[in-house]
Amino acid sequence: MTETPDDPAPDDIDIVDTPDGNEQKNTDTDKAAGTPSAKSENSDHEQIYDLSAFKVLTVDDFSFITDLLASSLKELGVGKVIRADDGEKAKNLILQSNGIESGNSIDVLVLDWLMPGMSGKQLLEWIRNHEKESIKFLPVIVCSAYTSNDLVQKARDCGANEVMVKPVSADKLAKRIQHVIDNPRPYIRSPDFFGPNRRRKKEPFPGDEKRINKDEDIKQSYEKP
Template identity: 30%
Template sequence: MNTTLPPRLSILIATANGELSSTLAATLRRLGLTNTRTARDSAEAFRLLSQSPHDAMIIDHAIGPEDGMTVTRRVRLNAAASNRGMAIVMVSGDMPSEQTREAQDAGIDEFIHLPVTAQILAARLESAIAAPRPFVVSPTYAGPDRRREEAPIEGQDRRTPANRGPKAT
């Protein structure tokens, strides 16, 4: 399958489910992405993230002992983390829409409802890596701009220039 993703991307797969981890790694290999590491729980994910930079993390919502949203929030809000701005794609088998919204509010870039296909995985990674949304930092949130469309701002625009999207003035 053709993809615009650079083959040297470093991707961390963080899931306690060994079958899902193997499936994701095999799918990434089919996409030409072979620089992957695997974490079986959130503690191992943090250890691997502290050892080297990664371009992306694919995290299972139910990774344990901390859930994927907590892990994402900790990564995003750590101003000293070298992986703070990496693309984060969350996967989950069954997640209500309000939890999906909570995951976006934690700072994920993209979401995949299982089962996953190579086309869906490639599309989500390309969206998060090749065409990322502006990275926003505030006291309570760090991550991709959650707005998917430009809308006029009512009142004073309090965003710093670094936190403005490409069309904002």
């Protein structure tokens, strides 16, 4: 399958929210920007996602699992799946794809937590500390067989967007991808953390505008007493 150019939005720089909400987009604008249209309606409220323009990187030291993830993602409709069997190779692929304005960015990273050499944790920390926005805001689904709350907490503290517990199944993978698309969390920068908001917000943000520092309740929850 051929690769589709990345979203041609002119910039990726967050701006301060304005009273007139000038960053609002509508369907016509989306179409004009060349984004694919959803394939069909599933119900009144749900449409089938078209993932053919998506590029996903899977990282696992065990080639059996990367193959499994890659073939599953392809079946789910993901247009381009690339793989790395260790953290260093993943780093290079991320830099190649997202480090420059290539129009060929990785959209989602599915990352094994427990790897020899550079671990999933270290790669995630590198991503969240990177200076380039196209890297530091990359959605990351951490994949691990550890089921304890401790791992989920650690992954969240390092900036994971989602955690998928092994064994891998198509349903789990689809749900995590869907969650990344449907429920993007605001990113928080505090003195000791950068990553997606770790507190679930009651009212989801629709993602139709860029804004900074509008949520006093989230802000307060991160401020140390």
